[in-house]
Amino acid sequence: MEGICGRMCDACTWKEQLDCPGCQDGPGRRFSGGCPIADCCREKGHTACVTCTFSTGCALRRRDMPQNRLWAVEAERERRARLDRNAPVLAKWLWLLFWLVTPSVFSNILTMDTVAGAFPTAGVVGNVLAFLISLAYGVLLWQLREAAGRYRTAALCYLAGGIISGVLLLPAIPEGNWLWWLLSLPVMVLELCAAYQEFYAHAEVLEELDPELAGKWRLLWKWWIGLLLGLFGCIFLALISAILGLLAILADAIGLLVVGIVKLVYLYRTAKRFREYQPAALQKEVL
Structure with a gap:
């Protein structure tokens, strides 16, 4: 033929x-x-190139040329092999990450000024819980290091930030003194680095399975960092006008809350995509 x-x-x-x-x-x-x-032949009305x-x-x-097509076939096989190898690991640990967010929200509530001011013990419990969750989050991300190198970096940042946060809980370092502020600065930097690496790691592993969701993770990071930078702007605005500053801080805080909820939704969807993924061998059996 x-x-x-x-x-x-x-x-x-x-x-x-x-x-x-x-x-x-x-x-x-x-x-x-x-x-x-x-495709070219059909568009031009030919049955063959001749x-x-x-x-x-x-x-x-x-x-x-067929060589290019062979390269494409080999690239597809490598992609499927990576997904077959990484999907079970991602499905397991991303699902645990999703469920870890719930106690994280609870710890944030306990450390709020209104709650901690009325119940000092609740504030202590919230800080300790936040410290343990940060360590647990880092450990879970570390399990994903083989799927994407960014997970390793994110895990190390979360673990380092969690350890320093634990040091800040010691009675020898009262809140507000120079040493407390000196240690708080690297914690904030590490949290920023950890979030950036985590968001882009999720996007990286999703690129071959769900490019649309991968793009949403990258966009979510831009919103998150933009709102954080906006928060500093709100503080300067408050120095000029207290009312406008407070309104801006409130709007920014609501934005950060929304981003946190969206992150939870995306984390659930990411874990679900890998839990539903079928290896190439199983797909051939179904076909």
């Missing part, structure tokens, strides 16, 4: 390597074929 491009399918040396059934059932078919040469006046010097025929 002669292919659309003019090659004889039975004599083609690439047929076995590409597992190609021919143009009628393989890459040259009308729907989901994936052959640019076949009837086209530009076939001799056609750049498309030179570019779309």
